[in-house]
Amino acid sequence: MKFFHLSDLHIGKQLHHYSLKEEQEAILREVVDYAKAIKPDAVVIAGDIYDRSVPSAEAVTVFDWFLTQLSELVPAIPVLIISGNHDSGERLMYASHILEKHHIHLAGNVLGDREERLRKVTLKDDFGQVDFYLLPFMKPSYVRNVFEGEPLKTNDQGDALQRPPGYTDAVQRILEREEIDYQNRRNVLVSHQFYTGNMSGACPMTCDSEIFCVGGLENVDIRVVKDFDYVALGHLHSPQSVGSPHIRYCGTLLKYSVSECSHVKTLTVVTLLEKGQPPLIDLLPLHPLRDVKKKTGKLEDIIKQAEAGEREDFISVTLKDEIEPYKPKEQLEKVFDHILEVRVDNARTRQKLREMDEELAMKDPLEIFEDFYEEIQGTRLKDEEVEMMRQIFEQAKEE
Ligand SMILES: [Mn+2]
Known part of the structure; x- marks a missing residue:
């Protein structure tokens, strides 16, 4: 069989x-x-x-x-x-x-x-x-x-x-x-x-x-x-x-x-x-029409190293340039036809991520839960629900 x-x-x-x-x-x-x-x-x-x-x-x-x-x-x-x-x-x-x-x-x-x-x-x-x-x-x-x-x-x-x-x-x-x-x-x-x-x-x-x-x-x-x-x-x-x-x-x-x-x-x-x-x-x-690829590096290098066979592929780009290039997507489009995303990973963006983490760390669990609930449900918690969660968090803290 x-x-x-x-x-x-x-x-x-x-x-x-x-x-x-x-x-x-x-x-x-x-x-x-x-x-x-x-x-x-x-x-x-x-x-x-x-x-x-x-x-x-x-x-x-x-x-x-x-x-x-x-x-x-x-x-x-x-x-x-x-x-x-x-x-x-x-x-x-x-x-x-x-x-x-x-x-x-x-x-x-x-x-x-x-x-x-x-x-x-x-x-x-x-x-x-x-x-x-x-x-x-x-x-x-x-x-x-x-x-x-x-x-x-x-x-x-x-x-x-x-x-x-x-x-x-x-x-x-x-x-x-x-x-x-x-x-x-x-x-x-x-x-x-x-x-x-x-x-x-x-x-x-x-x-x-x-x-x-x-x-x-x-x-x-x-x-x-x-x-x-x-x-x-x-x-x-x-x-x-x-x-x-x-x-x-x-x-x-x-x-x-x-x-x-x-x-x-x-x-x-x-x-x-x-x-x-x-x-x-x-x-x-299997032989897919297009591959999904990730490119990481400086814009100039990514463009220089692009191969003719990759033009049709789906490409995710992460730029490492410390000085962020002007309109990178337009330049990348000269060598790639299907760009999925262009991200930037340098000292500036890493600093920004750290700040967001710190902001998160400073919030109390109830605030984080309220944000999370809104993100998932698309609406804020009602007052009585906030009160209910407050009690749950307090109980958890005591235990
Ligand atoms: Mn599935």
Whole structure:
């Protein structure tokens, strides 16, 4: 059983106001070409199909084209899709019953009631059957109704864990209801969550194009999924396995932020052998239209060293000139067509950053929280909320 593991297509995404339509079409065309050549048994897309929950008409057209291309391949290749945190599960489910007839299996929404189970797709190869469990992106609050009335779980000390259940607890409960035969059958989980390892320090690498909840408590412990033969993950944009080679983020097909400039983006191809054998993971090279690059140095040097082949690339520039040049962007535009940003890093800007830090250090925690709240919510705290926070901070100080 050989399948492509994709995730985080983020169709419709822009990079610093540049549309990535051409890049996305080209890279999806490369995936289709690989599918024609390799003839995988399935294509798995582990969430974040679109960049927004209400994708643009243009974005929908691109994904439509991709699915059509895949569905025209002979023999038919099943496509297994879950929603990610960027997608609207409901919208993604549009025409899902019709698409099902064309081997396109969609799981947009997590369990609506106690009876519902995960979408399961069973495929077959020479070694027998493989069950793919499609777990769309979920927050514990989405599945609260499913577990209503179930006894509270307790931790190691015997204390009842808080309601609503945390992310790990929610994933564990969802999977426990599936009655998965881990002993005899080959099982693949497709999931879009932030998985982390236990104490051994398997802390995944994150980058700037991912969006997390404030507070960062949404992680799911990999222990609840370790018995699957392969876990096809989406959410993190840098390719990596978490704790074990068979629990894996494939990463994005394209670089979606400057912080990813040194990433090597690949197409992940997973081969499942017979039960008990570790899966084989191949990373196939991809050829994006434009690279994302970071240039640091003096303006004069950056311009002088620019290569002809870089003209089309997406370039982030950090100028080190102590005497700031006049209209640097206009000069850079003579050698680069797609400049993402021009930053200045010299004694003056570093001094300014220090002053901002000091200003922050001088504020009291309540003021900082008020600013933070306004930044996130777009409105100031109400008087009674300020009072509530004041009491909380005082309590914390006493403790
Ligand atoms: Mn994503």
